[in-house]
Each structure stands twice: as C-alpha cells, then as structure tokens.
Amino acid sequence: MQIPSAKPKGDAVLAEITNFEAMAFRLKQWIKSPRPYLMVAGLLLFLAVWYMTTELFKLPRFEKLPGPVAVIREWLSEDPSYGISIYVSEYYLHIIKSMMRVFEAFGLATLLGVPLGLFMGWKKVFRDYTFPIDETLRPIPMLAWVPLAILMWPAREAAIVYLTFLAAFFATTLNTLLGVESIDEVYFRAARCLGSKPRHIFFRVVVPGALPYIFTGLQISMGVAWFSLVAGEMLAGEYGLGYLIWNSFVMVQYPIIVIAMVTLGFIGWASSAAIRFVGALLMKWKVREVSP
Amino acid sequence: MSNNGSTVGSVSIRNVTKIFDPEGAHVLALDNCSLEIPAGEFCVIVGPSGCGKTTLLNAIAGFHGISSGEISLDGVPICTPEKMAEPGADRIVVFQNGALFPWYTVMENVIYGPVVQGKMTEAEARQAAGKILGEMGLQGIANCYINEISSGMRRRVEIARAMVNDLKILLMDEPYRAMDALTKSVMHKHLLDVYDRAHKTIFFITHDLEEAIYLGSRVVVMTTRPGRIKKVIDVDIPRPRDLQVLASERYRELKMEVLEAVQEEARKAFEAGEREFA
Ligand SMILES: Nc1ncnc2c1ncn2[C@@H]1O[C@H](COP(=O)(O)OP(=O)(O)O)[C@@H](O)[C@H]1O
Numbered sequence: 001m002q003i004p005s006a007k008p009k010g011d012a013v014l015a016e017i018t019n020f021e022a023m024a025f026r027l028k029q030w031i032k033s034p035r036p037y038l039m040v041a042g043l044l045l046f047l048a049v050w051y052m053t054t055e056l057f058k059l060p061r062f063e064k065l066p067g068p069v070a071v072i073r074e075w076l077s078e079d080p081s082y083g084i085s086i087y088v089s090e091y092y093l094h095i096i097k098s099m100m101r102v103f104e105a106f107g108l109a110t111l112l113g114v115p116l117g118l119f120m121g122w123k124k125v126f127r128d129y130t131f132p133i134d135e136t137l138r139p140i141p142m143l144a145w146v147p148l149a150i151l152m153w154p155a156r157e158a159a160i161v162y163l164t165f166l167a168a169f170f171a172t173t174l175n176t177l178l179g180v181e182s183i184d185e186v187y188f189r190a191a192r193c194l195g196s197k198p199r200h201i202f203f204r205v206v207v208p209g210a211l212p213y214i215f216t217g218l219q220i221s222m223g224v225a226w227f228s229l230v231a232g233e234m235l236a237g238e239y240g241l242g243y244l245i246w247n248s249f250v251m252v253q254y255p256i257i258v259i260a261m262v263t264l265g266f267i268g269w270a271s272s273a274a275i276r277f278v279g280a281l282l283m284k285w286k287v288r289e290v291s292p
Numbered sequence: 293m294s295n296n297g298s299t300v301g302s303v304s305i306r307n308v309t310k311i312f313d314p315e316g317a318h319v320l321a322l323d324n325c326s327l328e329i330p331a332g333e334f335c336v337i338v339g340p341s342g343c344g345k346t347t348l349l350n351a352i353a354g355f356h357g358i359s360s361g362e363i364s365l366d367g368v369p370i371c372t373p374e375k376m377a378e379p380g381a382d383r384i385v386v387f388q389n390g391a392l393f394p395w396y397t398v399m400e401n402v403i404y405g406p407v408v409q410g411k412m413t414e415a416e417a418r419q420a421a422g423k424i425l426g427e428m429g430l431q432g433i434a435n436c437y438i439n440e441i442s443s444g445m446r447r448r449v450e451i452a453r454a455m456v457n458d459l460k461i462l463l464m465d466e467p468y469r470a471m472d473a474l475t476k477s478v479m480h481k482h483l484l485d486v487y488d489r490a491h492k493t494i495f496f497i498t499h500d501l502e503e504a505i506y507l508g509s510r511v512v513v514m515t516t517r518p519g520r521i522k523k524v525i526d527v528d529i530p531r532p533r534d535l536q537v538l539a540s541e542r543y544r545e546l547k548m549e550v551l552e553a554v555q556e557e558a559r560k561a562f563e564a565g566e567r568e569f570a
C-alpha cells in the first residue's frame with residue numbers, strides 16, 4: 001500500500017521504461033540460458049515416454065491408459081467420439097463452472113481471511129481468542145469435512161463451494177498472520193517515533209509489511225482451492241472439471257480424463273500466475289529488488 | 293560551543309535505575325544514572341557492551357519504562373517509574389540496523405512523519421522533504437526504494453526522515469557500527485554538517501572512541517553493567533570540524549583520556565566474563 005501520491009508524469013514514464021527494460025533484459029538472459037531448451041526437451045521426453053508406454057508398446061499396466069495421440073486427436077476433433085473437445089461448448093461449461101466455484105470460494109476466503117489474519121497478528125488479544133481454534137481446525141483434511149458440509153449445505157453447489165472456501169480460508173488466514181509476525185519490531189518502533197496513530201500503524205506498517213506473506217498465502221490458497229474443488233466435484237458435482245474426470249472414468253471415456261487433467265493443470269498455473277502478477281503490481285519494492 | 297545556539301531539546305536524566313524482569317532474573321541494567329544534556333548538545337555515550345546504553349536510549353524514546361528516577365525533556369518529566377514516555381516525533385531514533393520502511397520510496401519515507409502527524413498536507417511534506425533531501429545531496433534517489441540504495445545512503449535518508457519533523461532530540465544507537473572505515477568517514481562529515489546546520493540535540497551511542505571524540509561535544513563514559521556514569525569528558529575542539537581534527541594534538545590527548553576510562557571498564561567487563569568489549 002503506497003502513500004497515495006501525485007507523482008510527476010515524467011517519473012511514472014521513466015519507471016515504466018525501467019520496468020519494461022528490466023523485463024526485456026530478463027527475457028533475453030532467459031533465452032540465452034539453457035533453461036528454455038531443457039524445458040522443451042523435458043516436455044518432449046515426457047510425451048515420448050507416454051506415447052511409447054501406452055500406444056506404441058502397450059506395456060502392462062499402461063495399456064489401459066489413454067495415449068497422447070488419442071488424447072490430442074479427441075481434444076482437437078470437431079466431432080469428438082466422447083463428446084468433449086475444444087469445439088464443444090459443454091467443455092467450456094465445465095471449465096466455467098469450476099472457475100466460478102473457485103472464484104467464489106477463493107474470493108470469499110481472501111475477503112475474510114486477510115483481514116482476520118491482519119487483526120490476529122496485530123492485536124495479540126484477538127489472536128489469543130482465535131489462534132487455538134484455527135490451529136486445531138486447520139490440520140483436518142478437507143475431505144473429512146464433506147459429510148458436515150453436506151449436512152450444513154444440503155444444496156450440492158453450496159457444499160462444494162463451502163469445502164473449497166474452507167481450505168482457502170485457512171491457508172490465507174494463517175499466512176497473513178505469519179506475515180504480520182514476520183514484520184521486524186523496529187518498524188513498529190520507527191512508526192511510533194514518527195508520530196503514528198494506531199490506524200497509521202495498521203495501514204502503513206502492518207498491511208504493507210505483511211503483503212509478501214499474504215501473497216504467498218494466496219498462492220497456496222489458490223492451490224488448495226483447486227485441490228478441494230476437484231475432490232468436491234468428484235463426490236457431489238453435476239458440472240465442473242472434477243465431475244468430468246470422475247464421470248468419464250465411470251463412463252469409460254478415458255481420453256477425456258486426461259483432457260480434463262491437463263485443462264486443470266493449465267488453469268491452475270494461470271490462476272497462480274495471475275496472483276503473482278497482482279502481487280508484483282502491489283509490491284513494486286519487491287519487484288525492483290530482484291531486477292538487475 | 294556545545295550549545296549550538298539552540299534553546300529546546302535539553303534532557304535531564306536524574307537517578308535513573310532500570311531493572312529488567314524484577315520478579316525473575318532481576319537484571320540491573322542502569323544503576324542511579326544522572327546526566328544533564330543541555331539544549332543543542334552533541335552528546336556521545338560510550339561504554340562496554342551490555343552496560344545499558346541502549347536501555348537508556350530506549351527509556352528516553354519511550355520503548356520501555358524505568359524502575360526509579362526521572363527523565364525530563366525541556367524541564368517536563370516524560371518518563372517516571374509510574375509512567376513510561378510515549379514515543380513521539382520530538383525524540384526520533386535512528387536505529388542500529390536502520391528502520392526505513394522498505395515498502396516505501398525514499399520520498400515516501402521522509403514525508404511519513406509530517407503526514408501522519410497531520411502537520412503538513414502531502415504536497416507540503418513533499419516540498420519540505422525535497423528541500424532536506426536536496427541539502428543532503430539525496431535528491432537524485434527520492435523515488436528509489438530502500439533496497440535499491442547503499443547502506444550509507446540509507447543512514448542519511450533516515451536522518452533526513454527524522455530532521456523533517458519538528459524534533460527536539462535525535463537519538464542514534466550505534467548507527468555506523470557495521471560500516472567500513474571509508475563509508476564511516478563520509479557519514480561523519482555528513483552528520484557534522486547536519487548538526488552544524490540544524491542546531492538539534494543529538495544523543496549518540498557508539499563503540500568507536502575516535503568517532504566519539506570527532507563528533508561529540510561531550511563524551512560520556514559508562515561503567516560496566518550495572519551502568520553508571522563513570523566520567524564525562526568535554527571535547528573542547530572547535531566546530532565546524534573536519535578531518536584535520538584527527539591529526540591534532542588535542543584530539544590525541546582526549547582520545548587517551550577516553551581510552552583510559554573505557555579500558556578500565558573493559559577490563560572489569562572482561563574479568564566479569566564478558567567477551568565483547570568496547
Ligand atoms: N528485555 C531485557 N530483559 C532482560 N535483560 C535485558 C533486556 N534488555 C537488555 N537487557 C540486559 O541489560 C543490559 C544492558 O543492555 P543494553 O542497554 O542493550 O546494552 P548496550 O550498552 O550494549 O546497549 C544487558 O546486560 C542486557 O543483557
């Protein structure tokens with residue numbers, strides 16, 4: 001959180017240029033390094049092993065699994081044999097349904113978890129009330145909540161979102177709390193020396209000081225949200241990628257399982273990247289710290 | 293000479309005793325310390341490690357209380373055993389390892405005080421900060437983040453962040469401890485300039501005796517724990533001071549005098565089993 005400022009335009013432009021140049025520089029370094037080539041090689045190797053074990057040699061145990069050729073053919077087919085491909089609107093319906101659920105649960109978890117964590121870290125008394133409860137509830141695996149979730153929310157939809165929310169909420173609250181505790185005492189002292197009132201300490205020390213941990217928490221929260229969502233959808237879904245995976249298994253439509261898995265992987269990566277992007281915007285001081 | 297022409301910022305420390313953890317370990321950190329610091333004086337405190345220098349500074353700053361005695365600022369008691377001082381912008385601390393907010397730019401750090409105190413609008417504060425940064429030769433880094441500037445720059449910015457306030461006394465706790473000799477000498481020149489210009493009282497803790505004499509108007513030597521005031525040495529070297537001072541006869545005499553006082557304490561500390569000493 002910056003002190004709201006009316007910086008002269010020239011500076012803003014300069015900062016943009018510097019950031020852009022830093023990005024271009026890093027990209028260039030990256031291309032020069034062996035990393036991108038190793039990554040491509042690794043991917044090809046994986047595809048090759050997958051192809052050989054399943055489709056080429058049909059090794060025992062692997063022979064039942066869908067191979068890369070079958071998966072990709074199905075995925076890109078205008079007339080898919082099992083009904084799911086990039087040309088079929090139902091595919092996107094599953095994606096959107098899952099994304100909406102995660103979005104709701106993650107959003108709610110962030111809106112409640114970040115302020116709760118900030119207060120817990122800031123006011124010791126508040127933490128004394130909540131920390132023991134939080135600590136006991138947190139290690140309970142998400143799946144153990146399923147029966148209670150269904151009792152609480154007889155509608156399946158709400159139960160799934162609730163499960164997803166719980167997982168995300170604990171991760172966010174805990175990391176935010178750790179974030180506040182990570183702030184060096186000396187900053188609180190400095191802020192008090194400079195005449196801060198409690199609200200200044202909250203908004204100008206606690207919040208920005210905890211931000212790196214908060215964003216770590218949001219990354220973890222997003223990860224566990226997807227994890228719980230897929231579990232929830234497998235158990236009680238009607239739509240969604242988790243449901244699609246389970247349903248395709250039951251219906252013996254194996255290539256779709258892999259299509260849904262890869263889709264999950266990609267969306268999970270993209271949501272995590274989106275959080276990093278927002279984090280970098282809010283924490284310019286961190287970004288510039290690592291730039292060359 | 294020590295007075296620097298200022299009228300505010302006199303500190304009076306009377307019979308101050310500080311016991312940490314009186315019910316348990318009972319660490320007597322300060323034992324009946326008395327010291328008068330006139331307005332505008334550059335007062336340097338030296339003494340063996342663990343003798344209570346930081347404890348004294350923290351009591352003035354308002355980070356903890358005292359067990360008996362009284363500390364007043366310009367004749368007003370601010371810290372008594374009943375009521376510890378409230379930290380405030382009249383007594384600003386420059387911390388040993390620095391405490392600039394890394395999430396703010398240099399400019400945002402410097403305007404912090406006047407803005408949160410409601411003393412200035414943000415625009416006014418930016419102007420005041422710009423002026424001070426300019427005087428200190430720091431205008432070029434105003435929009436840098438703290439991690440982007442050197443440790444020497446950081447110390448200067450921290451002093452600027454303090455000086456932009458309407459402060460009475462600047463409290464500095466071994467601010468140059470971890471620096472190399474070259475950076476240190478640049479820092480000294482800078483601090484002397486600030487002192488000569490601003491007419492503020494400075495309470496400066498150090499381990500470095502040469503630094504103590506070069507900067508201070510008086511050097512206060514503390515005893516091994518429990519900390520008492522052992523000796524107060526007037527540094528009658530005229531200001532403005534520059535590196536020439538270090539070559540003068542008077543400087544060497546004073547250094548000898550301080551060294552003897554400190555060494556006696558250091559030996560006691562050593563015998564008492566303390567490994568590190570001033
Ligand atoms: N919070 C505390 N509890 C108990 N003992 C303390 C505490 N703070 C400091 N002390 C002890 O008080 C003595 C003085 O400490 P300090 O003022 O930090 O010394 P220094 O002169 O090196 O700055 C030391 O022996 C230290 O161990």
Ligand SMILES: [Mg+2]
Nearest residue numbers: 345346347465
């Ligand atoms: Mg100390």
